[in-house]
Amino acid sequence: MGFVGRARELGELERQLAVVRSGSRADAGVAVLVRGRRRVGKSRLVAELVERSGLPSVTFQAARGAPVAQELALLAEAVADSDLPGADVARGSTPTTLTAALTLLAAALPDDAPSVVVLDEIPWLLEQVDGGAGELQRVWDARLSRKPVLLLLVGSDLAMMERLTAPDQPFYARGTELVLDPLSPAEVAEMTGLGGGAAFDAYLITGGLPLVAQEWEPGEPAADFLRASLASSTSALVVSGTRVLDAEFGEVSLARQVLTAIGGRGERTFSGIQGAARGGPLNAASLTATLRALVDKRVVAVDEPLSSTSAPRNRRYRIADSALRFWLAFVEPALGEVDRARPDLALSRIDRGFAAWRGRAVEPVVRAALHRLLPGAGFADVSAVGGWWTRSNVPEIDLVGAAGASGPVRLVGTVKWRAGTPLRATEVDALAADAVAVPGVTAATPLVGVCPAGVEPGTPLAACWTADDLLGAWRA
Known part of the structure; x- marks a missing residue:
């Protein structure tokens, strides 16, 4: 099977690479931080970009908990074995600091032509080095950013990747962030x-x-x-x-x-x-x-x-x-x-x-879909979609739409996820009876439903969405 489902993300990386190719910025280099949970295809995405670009490149993947000296040696080896024009500068080198290893990398990059560098699982490398983020920032500012390079910093630990670009961190405001979610x-x-x-x-x-x-x-x-x-x-x-x-x-x-x-x-x-x-x-x-x-x-x-x-x-x-x-x-x-x-x-x-x-x-997935769909379905001010329950879970309401957390309630609803039987009038009656327990709900609060098989004709709902309707939330 070919490369599927990442057109938006691949397009964004290609746009960043186009900036490097154009040389239109004061800094010749561009850094992009690609984050996403494991197995969502981050490495496959950047590999696809490198292959399509046809540019000289190097890819290094860090290992969690590996000795620092070993990781730095492997980084130098990856540079030496790459097709970067200056790759020989790293051959036989054994850098003892992250600064030295990244300086070797910078020396191997061409000065007058674009290239791509992928540092995969970068948090695992940085966490092994005291002040590693600071070393990365210094070499980026002094050397790497002056080369026409697209630097892709890839990581699976979302919290650590977000921390890398926090305002109090050395690499703050030095890169563009790209989040790779699971397929929709x-x-x-x-x-x-x-x-x-x-x-x-x-x-x-x-x-x-x-x-x-x-x-x-x-x-x-x-x-x-x-x-x-x-x-x-x-x-x-x-x-x-x-x-x-x-x-x-x-x-x-x-x-x-x-x-x-x-x-x-x-x-x-x-x-x-x-x-x-x-x-x-x-x-x-x-x-x-x-x-x-x-x-x-x-x-x-x-x-x-x-x-x-x-x-x-x-x-x-x-x-x-x-x-x-x-x-x-x-x-x-x-x-x-x-x-x-x-x-x-x-x-x-x-x-x-x-x-x-x-x-x-399926309930969190339904709520995510409705969060996308509601603005176009007459609920423009609904900015929060969740559920409601008591400590005993009696009653429990599948869907609540509100104008923000603890804001006015704009709708309540039920989810009946079944293929063969539509949402019944009796189930809507039960929703109406239970919904009055929700703080902020009145007799005028619209009732909505979600059921793959739709709803029985004549049932008093403000709206009802099928599974195909929900799929449309990610196709718009």
């Missing part, structure tokens, strides 16, 4: 040849990861894709979650226990997560610190009930990393079965639990 539901639909609810099933299963989605045969039902993927211990679906987790968390780390409690056991509250860990309840302080770190890394998201009244004590946690949602729930528990060639056991478990899991997992 519409892009997954394009890759898999599916539409409607089936496209969203593919999105939830693949997590929007290109390497997983490209193994989905066009038009293939989800059951067939899962059967083929779980029959192989090397399929992209099986290995993706393991690689994401192993790269960032140890197998027996507290973070892994917390992720398993949330994603594997479906716990959403602090107390539920605390009690679900292996080996007994977790220490509250340790759990608080771990959840904070996972939220900072964008692996876990924390939601609060959305209404005209703030309710921070009623938080709920969910897996935010799309590569891990389905994997933690269904693939990780099946790894042993996959290894002993019993995918039928895993498939049976998925068949029993998928509908209930999907009903919860």
